[in-house]
Amino acid sequence: MKEILKGRVWKLGDDIDTDIIIPTQFLALKTVEDMKRYAFYPLRPKLPELINPGDIIVAGKNFGCGSSREQAPEILAALKVGCIIAKSYARIFYRNAFNNGLLLLENDELYDCCNEGDQVSVSLENNRVLLGKKSFRVASIPNDLLQMVEAGGLVPFMRKRNGK
Amino acid sequence: MGMTIGEKILARASGKALVKPGEIITAKVDLCMSNDGTTHLNIDIFENQLKAEKVFDPRKVVFIVDHNVPSESAKTAEVHKKMRIFAQKHNIPFYEGTGVCHQIMIEDFIVPGQLIIAADSHTCSYGGLGAFGTGVGCTDFTSVMNTGEIWLMVPETLKFEIEGSFKSGVYARDLILKIIGDIGANGANYKIMEFGGSAMKNFTIDDRVVLCNMAVEAGAKSGLVEPDEIAIEYVTSRGRQDMHIFKSDDDAVYEKTYQYNLDELEPMVARPHCVDDVVGVTQLGEVKIDQGFIGSCNNGRIEELRAAAQILKGKKINPYVKLLISPASKTVYLQALAEGLIDIFVECGGMVLNPNCSVCWGSCQGVIGEGETLISTGTRNFKGRAGHPNSSVYLASAATVAASALTGKITDPRGRI
Numbered sequence: 072m073k074e075i076l077k078g079r080v081w082k083l084g085d086d087i088d089t090d091i092i093i094p095t096q097f098l099a100l101k102t103v104e105d106m107k108r109y110a111f112y113p114l115r116p117k118l119p120e121l122i123n124p125g126d127i128i129v130a131g132k133n134f135g136c137g138s139s140r141e142q143a144p145e146i147l148a149a150l151k152v153g154c155i156i157a158k159s160y161a162r163i164f165y166r167n168a169f170n171n172g173l174l175l176l177e178n179d180e181l182y183d184c185c186n187e188g189d190q191v192s193v194s195l196e197n198n199r200v201l202l203g204k205k206s207f208r209v210a211s212i213p214n215d216l217l218q219m220v221e222a223g224g225l226v227p228f229m230r231k232r233n234g235k
Numbered sequence: 236m237g238m239t240i241g242e243k244i245l246a247r248a249s250g251k252a253l254v255k256p257g258e259i260i261t262a263k264v265d266l267c268m269s270n271d272g273t274t275h276l277n278i279d280i281f282e283n284q285l286k287a288e289k290v291f292d293p294r295k296v297v298f299i300v301d302h303n304v305p306s307e308s309a310k311t312a313e314v315h316k317k318m319r320i321f322a323q324k325h326n327i328p329f330y331e332g333t334g335v336c337h338q339i340m341i342e343d344f345i346v347p348g349q350l351i352i353a354a355d356s357h358t359c360s361y362g363g364l365g366a367f368g369t370g371v372g373c374t375d376f377t378s379v380m381n382t383g384e385i386w387l388m389v390p391e392t393l394k395f396e397i398e399g400s401f402k403s404g405v406y407a408r409d410l411i412l413k414i415i416g417d418i419g420a421n422g423a424n425y426k427i428m429e430f431g432g433s434a435m436k437n438f439t440i441d442d443r444v445v446l447c448n449m450a451v452e453a454g455a456k457s458g459l460v461e462p463d464e465i466a467i468e469y470v471t472s473r474g475r476q477d478m479h480i481f482k483s484d485d486d487a488v489y490e491k492t493y494q495y496n497l498d499e500l501e502p503m504v505a506r507p508h509c510v511d512d513v514v515g516v517t518q519l520g521e522v523k524i525d526q527g528f529i530g531s532c533n534n535g536r537i538e539e540l541r542a543a544a545q546i547l548k549g550k551k552i553n554p555y556v557k558l559l560i561s562p563a564s565k566t567v568y569l570q571a572l573a574e575g576l577i578d579i580f581v582e583c584g585g586m587v588l589n590p591n592c593s594v595c596w597g598s599c600q601g602v603i604g605e606g607e608t609l610i611s612t613g614t615r616n617f618k619g620r621a622g623h624p625n626s627s628v629y630l631a632s633a634a635t636v637a638a639s640a641l642t643g644k645i646t647d648p649r650g651r652i
C-alpha cells in the first residue's frame with residue numbers, strides 16, 4: 072500500500088445510502104464498468120465523470136447505510152477512489168468496502184473543515200490526514216487489512232495467499 | 236458477569252463458554268441464504284475466482300428468487316437461470332416466486348438459537364424467533380457458503396423495554412418507526428437491538444419480526460427477542476424440534492436501555508428521504524399520494540393484510556390512486572384467500588401482486604415516476620428507492636396505507652377500523 076495518498080476532495084453529506092451510491096435499476100447491468108457510470112445517480116449524476124483516480128470522498132455520518140449490495144463499494148473501487156474519509160460508516164458497507172479493496176478511514180472533524188476541490192493527503196504510516204496546514208487523526212488500519220486493500224480485496228488476497 | 240441473548244448465541248456458534256463485546260470470534264454458521272439481488276455475483280466469485288468446488292453443507296445453504304420475480308428483463312432472467320443451475324448442481328434448497336426470502340426462511344428454516352448469515356441487509360428479521368441473523372455482502376457470503384464459517388465482532392447490546400398495549404389502529408410497525416426516529420439511522424450502528432419488557436408476551440411472531448427486521452435501518456447488526464412459548468409453538472407446529480433457547484441473564488450488561496409505553500404511541504410516518512425522519516401522523520400536515528403499497532419482508536404478513544382489509548372492506552380507493560398489495564409469501568397469500576381478504580383488496584380497486592420484494596425495492600413492479608409520492612409498508616424511503624430519482628416515499632403501517640389509499644392523502648387510520 073502506498074504510504075501517502077493524495078487527492079482532490081469530493082464532499083457528500085450524512086447518511087449517503089447504498090441506493091444513492093448505486094440505484095436498484097442498475098444492479099443487473101452485466102459489469103461493474105457498466106454500473107460505475109451511475110454512481111450517486113439520484114444525488115449527483117455527473118459525479119462519476121468528474122471523479123479522477125485517486126480522488127478522495129469526504130462524507131458525514133453513516134456512509135453506506137442501507138442494503139448489503141456489494142456493488143456499492145465495488146463501483147467506488149472501480150472509479151479508483153483513493154479512499155473515503157467519513158465521520159462513520161454503516162457496518163455492512165464497512166466490511167464490503169475492505170473486501171473489495173476500498174480503503175475507509177474515519178474522522179469526525181475533517182468534514183466540517185474542508186471544501187470540495189481541496190487537496191488532502193493521507194499518511195497511512197502516521198495515521199494523519201493533511202489539509203493545508205491542518206492535520207487530522209484517523210484510526211490506524213491493521214496491516215493485514217491494508218494488504219487486502221492493496222491486493223484489490225478479499226478474493227484476490229485469498230487467491231494470492233493460496234497461490235491460485 | 237452475565238450475557239445477553241445475542242452474546243449467548245455467538246458464544247455457542249464459536250464454541251466458547253463466554254464472549255464479550257469487542258471480541259472477535261470465528262463462528263460456525265447454522266444457515267446461509269442468498270437471493271437474486273446478488274447471487275449471480277456470489278456464483279461468479281465461487282466458481283471463477285475462488286475456483287471452489289463444494290458448498291460447505293448443501294442442507295444449510297438456501298437460494299431464493301424474490302427480488303425480480305417474475306423477471307422483467309432478459310438480464311434478470313439470466314440471473315435466475317444461473318441460480319437455478321447452481322442450486323440443482325449443488326443440491327441446495329431453491330425457491331422461486333414463493334415469497335420474500337426472509338418470510339420463507341422464517342416459515343421453513345429458522346429456529347431459536349441459530350446463527351444465520353445471508354447476503355441481504357434484512358437478515359436481522361430472524362431475531363423475531365430468537366435467532367441471530369445478520370446481513371453481509373456477496374464476498375463474505377461466498378466465503379461462508381464455501382467454509383461454513385465467518386469472523387464476527389461481538390457487538391454491544393441496546394435494550395428496548397416495551398410496556399403497555401397497542402391502542403386500536405397502532406401496530407408494531409409504528410413502534411419500530413418511532414424507535415428509529417428517536418435513536419436515528421445510525422443509532423444502533425454495529426450493535427444488537429434487543430426488544431423485551433412486559434408487553435412482549437402479547438407480541439405475535441409477525442409483530443416481533445416487524446421490530447427485528449428494521450433493526451438494520453438504525454444500523455444494527457441484529458435485532459433479537461427472547462424466544463418464549465409463542466416462538467417455540469411457531470417452530471414446533473412447523474415440524475422443527477431442534478433448537479437452543481437462550482435468554483438474557485439478569486446481570487447481562489447493556490450499553491443503554493430505552494423505555495417505551497405503547498399506551499402513548501400513535502400511528503407514525505417516516506418522511507422522505509431518511510428512515511429516521513419520523514413524525515406522528517397527526518403532525519404530518521396534508522400530503523397527497525399517488526400510490527400505496529402493502530407488502531415486503533417488514534409488513535406483508537397475514538396480520539398486516541387483515542389490518543388493511545378491515546379498513547378497505549366495502550369501500551373504494553380514491554380513483555386517482557393506485558394500491559398495490561403483495562403478500563409476503565405463498566402461505567400468507569393462501570391464508571388471505573381463505574379469509575376473503577384478497578376479495579376485499581380486489582373489490583376496493585387494489586392490485587394484488589405475486590409474493591415478492593415488489594415496490595419496496597423499486598425494480599420490477601409498481602415503480603413510481605417523476606414527482607410522484609408513494610406511501611409504503613416497505614423497509615426504506617431513500618431518495619429514488621421506488622423509481623424516479625425525484626420521487627418521494629413515506630413509510631407507515633398497513634392500516635395507514637389503506638386509509639390513505641381511500642382518501643388520496645396520508646390519513647390517520649384510527650376511527651376507520
